[in-house]
Amino acid sequence: MTGLSGSSVVVTGAGSGIGRAAALRFAEEGARVVVADLNVDGAKAVVAEIEAAGGTAVAVTGDLSDPAMVEQVVSTAVDTFGGLDVLVNNAGIMDRMTATADVTDEEWERLIRVNLTAPFQLTRAVLPHMLAKGKGAIVYTASEAGLRGSASGTAYTVSKHGIVGLTRSTAIMYRNSGIRVNAIAPGGTMTNISASMGGMPEGYGPQTLGPYMPNVGRIAEADEQAAAIVFLASDAASNINGVVLPVDNGWSAV
Numbered sequence: 132m133t134g135l136s137g138s139s140v141v142v143t144g145a146g147s148g149i150g151r152a153a154a155l156r157f158a159e160e161g162a163r164v165v166v167a168d169l170n171v172d173g174a175k176a177v178v179a180e181i182e183a184a185g186g187t188a189v190a191v192t193g194d195l196s197d198p199a200m201v202e203q204v205v206s207t208a209v210d211t212f213g214g215l216d217v218l219v220n221n222a223g224i225m226d227r228m229t230a231t232a233d234v235t236d237e238e239w240e241r242l243i244r245v246n247l248t249a250p251f252q253l254t255r256a257v258l259p260h261m262l263a264k265g266k267g268a269i270v271y272t273a274s275e276a277g278l279r280g281s282a283s284g285t286a287y288t289v290s291k292h293g294i295v296g297l298t299r300s301t302a303i304m305y306r307n308s309g310i311r312v313n314a315i316a317p318g319g320t321m322t323n324i325s326a327s328m329g330g331m332p333e334g335y336g337p338q339t340l341g342p343y344m345p346n347v348g349r350i351a352e353a354d355e356q357a358a359a360i361v362f363l364a365s366d367a368a369s370n371i372n373g374v375v376l377p378v379d380n381g382w383s384a385v
């Protein structure tokens with residue numbers, strides 16, 4: 132039904148949170164999974180979890196802001212599993228809720244590199260393999276911050292708006308090539324993402340965006356995001372292309 136059995140799937144940021152939950156779900160569907168993450172212990176633990184359940188996975192560890200890691204992720208999928216059917220561009224980091232005048236060059240460049248440039252480079256690297264097959268699915272993890280201005284600081288918000296543009300542009304450019312490109316836009320979700328914030332600068336915190344936050348609603352489990360990712364990657368979504376799907380308990384409907 133899903134068409135995922137035996138497929139080769141790359142999930143970035145699969146050592147934790149939403150990516151981990153997606154990797155486990157893909158493996159349950161019979162897919163072979165490349166677990167790509169900066170966190171060596173997390174990636175290895177997810178591979179072990181998949182293998183213990185009878186599935187197939189391989190870890191590739193390193194920083195995706197390094198183009199060499201991007202190449203390694205793709206070549207591992209191709210060399211180990213004979214190709215690449217699905218790319219889930221999920222790895223991401225938070226900013227420190229900082230407003231434009233206080234965003235440092237360092238924060239800006241790191242956020243854009245990890246959250247936007249790396250997904251673009253991975254997409255560029257997998258497309259030739261998908262085009263050769265005439266089939267493929269790409270799913271991005273955008274964010275509520277890709278849909279509105281009140282879900283994080285400036286750098287994160289810009290990076291996720293960029294992901295929305297990357298999703299739509301790539302979907303249109305390849306719509307007649309058998310390749311579908313979609314995104315989920317999670318609302319608040321229970322993961323380890325706040326660890327990437329490294330603390331907020333003085334003057335920032337709940338008071339910055341607090342007035343806008345009451346609409347967040349229920350905090351989701353990572354697996355609720357993973358279910359939407361696997362659906363968009365599967366044949367069940369065969370006519371869904373260029374969509375940014377909020378998975379946010381209605382936050383974006385407010």
Ligand code: NAD
Nearest residue numbers: 144147148149169194195222223274317319320322323324
């Ligand atoms: P998480 O921190 O639990 O998982 C993110 C994973 O990405 C981690 O394992 C981390 O090591 C990895 N990672 C980060 N930078 C990396 C890099 N440079 N190279 C390789 N791996 C890297 O957080 P999560 O919430 O599961 O985040 C997944 C995605 O969901 C992110 O893109 C995030 O922006 C998005 N998102 C999360 C929420 C939320 O509330 N948790 C809401 C909206 C969007």
